Amino acid sequence: MLERRKAAGVLIFVSCIGGFVLYVYLLMLSEWSPIVMQLSVLMIAGGILGVISWIGYQMATTKPTASSVTDE
Structure with a gap:
């Protein structure tokens, strides 16, 4: 159970970082x-x-x- 929570936490963390990088790209580098x-x-x-x-x-x-x- 604890391993599942840790995996979900890591997934949320990585998804948020990826979403921020995508947002920065769309805001700064795209048309x-x-x-x-x-x-x-x-x-x-x-x-x-x-x-x-x-x-x-x-x-x-x-x-x-x-x-x-x-x-x-």
Whole structure:
């Protein structure tokens, strides 16, 4: 079991390094550079706005607990 986890960890590590090398190649050395940059910025903006919208959704749909309600 431990050997399987180690192998999976090494595979993830090597895949991430390979993905980064591919990204650097596409961004710096290929003619696809403008579209790669645009897609990168789009994914970053979408990720940040997605997390913020999820927080807003959770705030809007979560029922208040007794400890969060104040008597006025």
